Each structure stands twice: as structure tokens, then as C-alpha cells.
Amino acid sequence: MTEPSFSLLALLKKISTKASAVTADEVTDAITRISQNQCSPVQTGALLTAMHYTGLDMRADVIAGAAKAMRAAGIKIEGLKVHPRGEGVGEGEGVGTYRGGLVDIVGTGGDGHDTFNVSTTAAIVASGCGIRICKHGSKASTSSSGSADILTSLGASLASVTAPVVSEYYSTASHPASSFCFLFAPVYHPAMAHIAPIRRELGCRTIFNVLGPLINPIDYSHPEGLEARILGVGRQELGRVYAETLRLLGVKKALVVCGEEQLDEISPEGYTNCWRLVEGTDGEIGIQEFRIHPTETFGLQTHPLTDVAGGKGPGENAEILKRLLQGKMPKGDPIMDFVLCNAAALVAVTGVVGGVEKLGADGIMRGSLWKNAVETAMEGIMSGQSSRSWERFVEVSRRASEAQLTA
Template identity: 35%
Template sequence: MIKTAIQTVSQQQNLTFEEAAQVISEIMTGQAEEIQIAALLTALTAKGETADEIAGAAQAMRQAALEFPKQPAGLDIVGTGGDHSNSFNISSTAGLVIASLGYDVVKHGNRAASSKSGAADVLEALGFPINQEVDQAEQMLKDNHFTFLFAQKYHQAMKYVAPVRRGLGIRTIFNVLGPLANPAEPKQMVLGVYDGALLEPMAQVLHQLGVQSANILYGTDGLDEASISAPTKLVQLRGDNIQFQTITPEEFGLKRATKEEIVGGTAQENAAITRAILSGEERGAKRDIVVLNAAIGLNAVNPTITIKEGVKLAQEALDDGRVADLLATLTAAEAVE
């Protein structure tokens, strides 16, 4: 199949959902040579991937993953990365806020690829047990409404692709597949993208993957999160319907800041930022951008909550210590192991 796929894509023709799934499945089961993988990924990048190709590839990645009990009521909140903003770990912190309000957050992520600190890095620095076994991760979700699925653990078949990606050194389809490959397959999602041109295609991809409610975001200052320093383009997927809107911090009572005010650093530095937000020590732009993104997550997991109402709920959860208490509970599990 991969030889046929290379020929098709190199002629600027698109693969179907089924063809993309089949060829990525071949790669993930070690049936393709590295030179073939490199040729396919390069040709796809040169052509530009379609929604069908991304969705089919993501489906194959999910099927190749270590199995985790499906969590249809759950939410994942994640960015594609690649925005070069050097921001702190906004979505990981927002995920804790959402979970503290009683909604199941199944965070799927990895170590940093294009920044100094990925989700796995900052959670580890916070003391969270990122390498839990499947049953432990599932129990943590049941007990605390939050868990983390470490991509390196759940997607071991990526070993066939990793050397090729390193050798190519260019953006490939796998840059956008990571956020789509959550083995728990939650039906609710917040997905930040690094390019506004990805908003509608990614909404189509999520729909094909069975996601029921999603908010897809692009900060117009180049952020793969809802921005506190510029308008944010928002695509809302609800069932079969897709709606487009642009939002600003001010319409939710938040003060506009500069992009420099949300810059982070290493995993340890970003963990310190998260702790400062949770303790109430940080009450400026960093807190506000977490509140805004948490509100958008609340709206995705429960569309009866407006973003404005979500902002108020997130602020209350931070102010009354619920989020800090949740983090203390989650990190206590590390001490026990």
C-alpha cells in the first residue's frame, strides 16, 4: 500500500480516509522502510494534507495505541504546538481547573517538541505520576476527574517514525496527529492550532473521529490557545454543526495583556507559574489566560455553560482553593508509588 500511496500523493492526488488509515497502519506495524516513510511524509507535506488524510491517519494511530478504557464523557484540552510563543503550559493548567469543577479531563500529551516544556514535562515537575499503568490512570480519573496519558507510553509504535522525523527536520502530518491520538477517545475537546488555516479542516477531522463537542482555537497573535493579547478565532463543533466566531478577552471581563506576559521557560519554571496561579500569588495575565482557556473547555464539555459563565466558574475555583487542592491530591499519588 505505501508504494501506491507515495505514487498517488507525489502526483498531487489525495488519499481517501481508508487509504490514509491503511498506510499509517502499515507504518505503525513496522511494514514500511524508513526511506518509504520519508518519501510519503515529504510528499504529503508538499501537497498539503486533507481532512480525510489527517482523520484516517489519526484513526490508525488510535488503533495502534496501547488500549485505555474509552471515556466518551471526557475532555481533552491540547494545542498542536509549533506556535513558537514560548508560553507556559496554559492548557495543562486549564485542564486542572476544569477537573476541579467535576468534569473528567483525560489529558494526552508528550515531552516538549517545539518548546522547552511539554505537558509531560510540566506535570512531572509538579510531582504528577506521568508513567502510571493503565489501571492506575483510570482509577485516578474516577477518583479525581483528571488523568494524564503519556504519549510515549501509549504510542510505542511511533518508534518506526521518530528517526525519520528527526532526519527530515520539517513539519509533517505527525505534527498535528499527536493531539488527535488520545487513546481514551474523549468526545469533547479543546484544540488549539498554530495556523488559522487549520481551524476548519481540524473541525472536520474531529467530526470524522466522532468528537461531539469541540472548540478549535487560533489566537490571531499566533498562539495555539485562546489569547489574552489579541482576538481569538474560534470554531465550535456541535454534532454535525460548525460555527465560526471571533472572541476577545475584554468581552469576558478580562484585561488585555501583552504576549510577553505569558512567556514561560523550563518545566520547573512553568511548574512554578502553575503553582503561583493556583495559590493566588499570580493574579495577572497568566491567571487570566488560564481562566479564559478553562472557560472555553467548560463550554466544550458542557455547552449549556457560556464562555462568560465559564470564566466566572474558573475564577471561583481558583479563588476558593479547589484547583490547588486537586493538584495536591494528584501529586500525593506520586509519593505513594
């Protein structure tokens, strides 16, 4: 084992005496040292635990600083080009404000509900709606089936989708507007390999539980980063903190969601609390709070969480996803409606469709924009475009795997 070259004792002592005096820069430096494997596992574990129990890992400036440190330690996609609308993207251009950039939808996990892989499925569905999806994710840590687990079960070779492969994937102006790509977190964040055993031993939530959705490699590989994103959090108190973190990181178009059941997705059962980044006329980014509802916002039925349980494992979940992409699952099916809520929200936030929206006095968002987004998501499925977008990525990943094996 590498001998630790940096001590965290000074920071640990400061946290123990006055945690409120700790600066984001101090934490950023510590996370940088940890990511470079310069600190002992004991001190690393002590720091992560101390941050958890003092609430330091719930401060937006601290989370943003830690995200910057992890981005700096990650693998960059050199030469990444994303051609905007009007430069050959051709299909699915829509009528909204979407400029043709890359988009993500991801949750923090750890909400304890173990639902179907809805954000992964919603990403694939939305990729058939004229959106370039570039989802970042990994295998399951607390659920039965993580994003990487279900996609591997569907035939993708995720570990082969390295930075050069992604750069080539987006290299031409003819790259379709409707497209899907998945970045497997261990490929782009090798530092997590030596941090993972420490996290497993601690048995409590750490700042790394909330960093995953904030370190998509696109954000530090392309000048504009992700154009839009939806991030789900599993605790209500993290919603505004996460939105503020995104604002500190320079994000302009995003929606943070938390189902009222402490669900890190848009709930199929009832209300979901939302925090949306909104750019004002002066260019300043504000945070707008509202609620959405399957019926009142999207025009869909409600379903209890028990009807969208995901504890079947990646194989069975993959079969459900396949059936959905084949158009064999109608509106009204619990999982279909669950997916449509989340996919439509991504379509609406990205700006693929037009329409009006109105925030009611009751705090609930309504309007044609959100219902138009449902119809657009449904069309992506029924036209077969979502399925074709997914199959295109599988083919690219398999070719990359074969090329790497013969190199």
C-alpha cells in the same frame, strides 16, 4: 533493525503523478504499516514529505484516517468506566449540560511563540470546576516546556500512569466530579518511538504534528470517548480542517481555536478564531465560526504575548503554576488572565455552567455564559479545589510508581 516487509513505492508514485487521486484509505493503510514498523525509514520519510508538500496532510478525511490508524496501534485502557452525573459524583455538578464524561484541552504545538504552559494549567484549573479532565500530552518538541515537563517538575510520576492505573482510577461511582488525570503519550503510543527519529531528520512539518491531539486513548477506550474538548491549532488554515476532521471522527462537542497571531491557544492579546461543533435538532453536527476576545467575551484585560512567554523552562513554569493554584496570582496578572481565558472556554464548552450567549454582527461571541465560566474557573482556584484535584492525581501516580518498583 527489522527488515521492512511492506513497500510504500506504489503510493509514492501515485502521489507524484496525481496526489488528488489518493484516497484516505490508502493513507490509513500506510500509516498503519508505518506504526507497525513494517516500512523502511527512507520510504516513510519520503511519504511524510510528499504528503506535506502536496497538501495531502491538510485534508480532513486523510487526517481522520491517519488518526484512526494511530488509535488502532495505541494501547487501549481496558474496562474503562466513567460514571455519569447522578451516580455518586456528588460535588461540583453545575447547572449546564455537562454529563460527567472525560474532557481534554490540547494544542498542536509548533506555533513558534513558546508561551507559558497554558493548556496544561487551564486543564488543572478546570478540573476544580466539577469537570473530569483526562489530558493527553508529551514532552516538549519545539518549546522550552511541554505538558509532561512541567507536570514532572511538580512531582507527578507520569510514566507510571499505565492503562490499568487509569482504569482503576475511574472504577468507582464515588470518583469525584472534580478530577484530573494525565496520559503520557509515549506510554500509550509506543509506535511513535521509531517514528520520532524520522520526523527529526526531515526538518519539515508532517501529518504527525497534527495527530497528537486526535489520539487521546479515551477516544478508543470508552464507548462515548471524550465528552468535550478544546483543540488549538497554530495555523488559521488548519482551523476548519481540524473541525471537519473531528466531525468525521464522530465528535459532537468541541471547540477548535487559533489566536490571530497563529497561536495554538486562546490569545491573551487580541482575537481568537473559533470553529465549534454544534449538534442540530436533526442530530447532524455543524460547524459554527466566530471570534472571541479577552475583554469582549470574557471580561478580562488584554496582554501582549511577550508578557506570557514560556521560555523559562519547566522548573520555573512549575513554580508559576504552583503559585497560581495557591491563589497567589490575582486577576489582571498576564499569566492569570491567559489561563482564565482558556480554562473558562473549556468550562463553557463542556457545559458546566449556564448562561446566554450572543453572536454579534461583527462575528464576536459575547454573553453571560462566557463570563460565568470565568467566575467558575476563578472559584476553582480560590476554593482550593483545583489544587486538591491536582494533588490527588500526583498521589495516585506516585503510588503506582512505588507499586511498579516493588512488583
